[in-house]
Amino acid sequence: MSNVLPDAVRDRAAELTVQLERYNHQYYVLDAPTVPDAEYDRLFRELQMLEADYPALACGSSPTCRIGGAPLPEFETVTHRVPMLSLGNAFSDMQLAGFDARHAELIAFDERISRDLAAASVSYATEPKFDGLAVSLLYHDGVLVQAATRGDGASGENVTANIRTVRSVPLRLAAANVPAVLEVRGEVLMLKRDFERLNDTQRSNGDKPFANPRNAAAGSLRQLDSRITARRRLSFFAYAIARVEGADWPASHDGEMDWLAALGFPVVAPELRPVVQGAAGLAQYYESVLASRAALPFEIDGVVYKVNSRRLQERLGFVSRAPRWAIAHKFPAEEALTTVEAIEEQVGRTGAITPVARLAPVFVGGVTVTNATLHNEDEARRKDVRVGDTVIVRRAGDVIPEVVAVVLDKRPLRPTPGNDLFSDSSEPVYPAYRLPSACPVCGSHIVREEGEAIARCAGGLVCKAQRVQAIQHFAARRMMDIDGLGERYVENLVEFDYVKSVADLYALTLDDLLAMKQRLDAQENAATAESVTQSSVPLVEGGLFAASAPGKALPKSGKVASKWAENLLAAIAASKRPPLARFLFALGIRHVGESTGKTLADWLGTLDNVRRAPRAVLAVLPDIGGVVAESIADFFAEPQNECVIDALLAAGVQPADEHAPRAQLREKLLAANLYARLNVPRLTEVRAQQLAAQQDDLATLAATPRVDVIKLTLPAEVVNALADWLDVAGNRAVLQRIADYCRDILQATPQAEVPPLNGAIAGKTFVLTGTLPTLSREQAKALIEAAGGKVSGSVSKKTHYVVAGAEAGSKLEKALALGVTVLDEVALQQLLGGV
DNA sequence: CTCCCTCGAGTTCT
DNA sequence: CTCGAGGGAG
Structure with missing residues (x-):
């Protein structure tokens, strides 16, 4: 090795570099090699040796760099001076359209x-x-x-x-x-x-x-x-x-x-x-x-x-x-033919039963598809998909595989006995699809409400599938955000009865986790030893252990296992102080998602206020009507749920109260509003107002005897209906309870919380679409909401602004069609900045 | 009562 | 992303 770099060496290296790059270009770009590989290799090695002898020669643009170098710890981030745009795709779905279309x-x-x-x-x-x-x-x-x-x-x-x-x-x-x-x-x-x-x-x-x-x-x-x-x-x-x-x-x-x-x-x-x-x-x-x-x-x-x-x-x-x-x-989505091997039912978190077609694996649109949802019973029957059918499958524009149609000609038919010439009858081997009457997981009844498309398992938390998913939902990132509690772990924890409800997560100990690990190992060993086609009963999709290849389900025993257990316990402990809105979302109350959770937290402020809220009070909150209110009230009234929540609180889970109830709640809790939401027959909005004008105290009305109720100046049928309603057992108590609740909650000093609102944004509705250059969707949403704006998911006439990023799709088109103002991230930032 | 808008829930595969 | 259904305006 030498530190001096003779000119002759430098010249030779430069010459080699030029030659090698020319050959490279001829070979790889023009696809027309002019020298034999051996010659290329000889020159390449000569340059390599020169560079080894004279490190000063080494540089990033030498052909010798093409063999790669030492691994990097991670990729650094670079900002594009000119943003890398993506292309719009203005052509609508043309899967079925012909040339003319x-x-x-x-x-x-x-x-x-x-x-x-x-x-x-x-x-x-x-x-x-x-x-x-x-x-x-x-x-x-x-x-x-x-x-x-x-x-x-x-x-x-x-x-x-x-x-x-x-x-x-x-x-x-x-x-x-x-x-x-x-x-x-x-x-x-x-x-x-x-x-x-x-x-x-x-x-x-x-x-x-x-x-x-x-x-x-x-x-x-x-x-x-x-x-x-x-x-x-x-x-x-x-x-x-x-x-x-x-x-x-x-x-x-x-x-x-x-x-x-x-x-x-x-x-x-x-x-x-x-x-x-x-x-x-x-x-x-x-x-x-x-x-x-x-x-x-x-x-x-x-x-x-x-x-x-x-x-x-x-x-x-x-x-x-x-x-x-x-x-x-x-190009139109690629389609492929495959056969339906079975139609099975999946049980969702809310018990929703979804028929899924298990398909013979077929490669379509770049991946191998084995499942395709049939959505619900009606859909499955409309398409008339049956076991054994040959079906056309495609991955529609985005990702989700879909059964396009059945090839009826290929439907297997029942052979006609004793007739060789016409061996097939016209009778299909398999009947039209029918939803089972019992849950495939827990055997409970499957109920399909009148007029609803979705059938549900009535088992509730008795159903293991629902339990597993309730816990998964609880731990998910947008809720309690318990890191490391993936699908498989939850299944195992539930299977071995370490966790029956979400509250049990907080009681888990290191010993529990290690013991569970041992049992799993034992089970695995037994399974491998037998090596029989052990078909463990499918619990959720894929079966409980079907996906857990040996050694995959949980880390190997010893140090690694205890490390895993420690991490999980730490993650659970770290989840103990969620914002109230997320906690409510995490509980998995029907009809309560991210947005309704936020509404509840926003208006009522504390978990206790939400828990005790009577149905009629819930129903006065924005975007909460009778059905949702009932679902919430029922959830908190259910003793099992009460136990779980109490156990969570006892374990140290403490949702962070947003604040005291909103000041505006006073207006919502007017007697007229509440009367209108009692489900008293004939007591319409207008009549409720008239009633409130005569009796604005719910407690007093609850104590008014029938003879006095019918003296109220309202149409006879209304007062009669009201009197009848009050005579129904428990309804007077309901009224009293609402009155008590309102009194209590209004006592809690509602701070005059008027956050500094941004005039340009407050009260305006935004829709985000595409990928913004620097802000994540979540961040943008948080910023807009902090400034008093609303973020919604779809564009309508009422949308004030559409914030579009890269790969903006149909929402952007719709915005343009409706003439809604379109902002990019820069414009949004300006709007946010200029108070 | 009838739209129309939103929200919730479910879904596939890497 | 798409569908179904709840909420609320007209």
């Missing part, structure tokens, strides 16, 4: 663009929509200095070391006049043939094969050890320029692509990215790519149209974070 939508798109540009005919650049991962490559003076993933669009992960191993990414631009700064956007993907090869390797090594090239590419790019990435044969295609300094930026998209190719970047072949005219050209391109899809060396999930002229692109500009001049046109 697609055509019609293209015409509409083209017309919109032409209209906005006031142009007769628009030139579009086209390209396939790669199914890979978007990355941004930054070059300074022609040298690759940084590569980052898309992340949330505003910032991503620094994957420079990994990208350097991608052979077709130029490390140093060879062209004559390279720009001082160049930021290139493109897609990292795995070619189909490289994917096959990788999976062969995975299989022969006993590793799990990847589901699809996209996953393989993602998994490879996100390796902290770039030497692994180097072995994985990733490819890269450039498709956009984000930034140019020190050179002319081509005036059209196809010009950009040609320039990138000249600079040495791999871009898709010119015949796959023609410039076309108008809707007809787009339609023709779409059809031709769709037809040749299977023959392409890489996976695509659609095509992209871009207004070719950059001048026109600028005129069209952006809608929030998505360009208006580029659009993705996705």
Whole structure:
């Protein structure tokens, strides 16, 4: 080794670098090697040795970097100077639409663009929509200095070391006049043939094969050890320029692509990215790519149209974070045929029984599908899905597999005895689907209320499935947030009766957990020893232990097990002071979700106030009506639930009171409001007001004898109904109880809590859609609510603002259609800032 | 009583 | 994300 670097060595190294990069480019980008592999290897090793002898030579852009380097502890985050936008997908669901329908939508798109540009005919650049991962490559003076993933669009992960191993990414631009700064956007993907090869390797090594090239590419790019990435044969295609300094930026998209190719970047072949005219050209391109899809060396999930002229692109500009001049046109969801092996029922947290079709595994839309929900009995019967049927399955636009239809021709028919020629009768082997009458888990009755689509197991917490899920719900992140209490652990805890209700979680000891672990081990060993087809009774989906491969369910015994147990106990202990709203949500009261939990906490302030609240009082709160109020009151009146809550409190769980009851509660608790919610026949809103005008004290009315009640100045049928109601046993007590409750709760000094409200936001309704560059959805929601705004989930006429981020979908479209103001994150921040 | 808007609940796979 | 149903306005 030497510290001095002779000029001759430096020159030779530079020469080798240029040669190797040229061969690389010829091999990987142009797909036309000019030298034998052995020659390449010889030069490569020579450069490696020079670099080993003279460390001063080593730099990030040497071809020797392509074999990867030492693993990183983690990826650092880099902020994109120019945000990485995603494309809108303005084409509606066209799964079933034919050529003409697609055509019609293209015409509409083209017309919109032409209209906005006031142009007769628009030139579009086209390209396939790669199914890979978007990355941004930054070059300074022609040298690759940084590569980052898309992340949330505003910032991503620094994957420079990994990208350097991608052979077709130029490390140093060879062209004559390279720009001082160049930021290139493109897609990292795995070619189909490289994917096959990788999976062969995975299989022969006993590793799990990847589901699809996209996953393989993602998994490879996100390796902290770039030497692994180097072995994985990733490819890269450039498709956009984000930034140019020190050179002319081509005036059209196809010009950009040609320039990138000249600079040495791999871009898709010119015949796959023609410039076309108008809707007809787009339609023709779409059809031709769709037809040749299977023959392409890489996976695509659609095509992209871009207004070719950059001048026109600028005129069209952006809608929030998505360009208006580029659009993705996705291919219809892939469909596949498979057979129904069984139809089973799942039991949800609320006891809802959902029929699920168990399918022969079928690869569709990039994953293997084995289950598809049939939603409910009516749906299953409408589609007439039966065991043994051949069905068409697809992964609709998003993710969730769906049974599209049954292929009736293939339905198995019962053979007709003694008739060889016509051996099949027209009678199907399996009857139409019917929901069972007993819960598959606990055997309780299944009840389907009149007019309801959903059938429910009547077992309540007797039903193990419901118990397991109630506990899971309780521990989930948006509720008590008990880390490490995953599905499998909960199932085991319930199965072994360590936990019967959520309160038992707080009584768990280290010994309990370790003992449970031992029993599990014993059971496992027994199972493996027998090795018989032991079919443990399926509890929830997948069966209780079906998913727990040996050693997977819980950590191995010894130190690891006790560490796991300690962590879990710590997480449980840490969950003891949840905000009241989340605690209420966690209890799993029917009809009480995140929002209603917040309403209750907001208006009543303390757990005790919520627990004791009579039905009529609950029903005066916003968005709480008779059904929800009853559900809440019933929940707290149920002795079992009372015990659980008391046990939780005794164990030290202490929901943080929001505050005293809201000052505005006074207005809500007016006698007229309460009278109207007693469910007294004929006592309408108006009559309740008249009644309150004569008797505004509930306690007094409760004590009024019948003879005096009918003297009230109200229509005879109303006073009679009221008198009858009061005569029903217990109703006078109900009235008295409401009166007492109101008196008590109003005594608790309602602070005049008027938080500093933001005029621009208070009382306004917001809808969030897409991914915001820096704020998470939760954060944005919290900020808006803190300023007095409301955040809701769907766009309507009443929505004041839609805050759109990247990948905004139908909500953004709807906002535009309804003329609702669309904000991006910056605009939202301004609104939030300007009080 | 009839819309229309929201909220809750359920769902698949990596 | 989608569906069903509750709440509330008209």
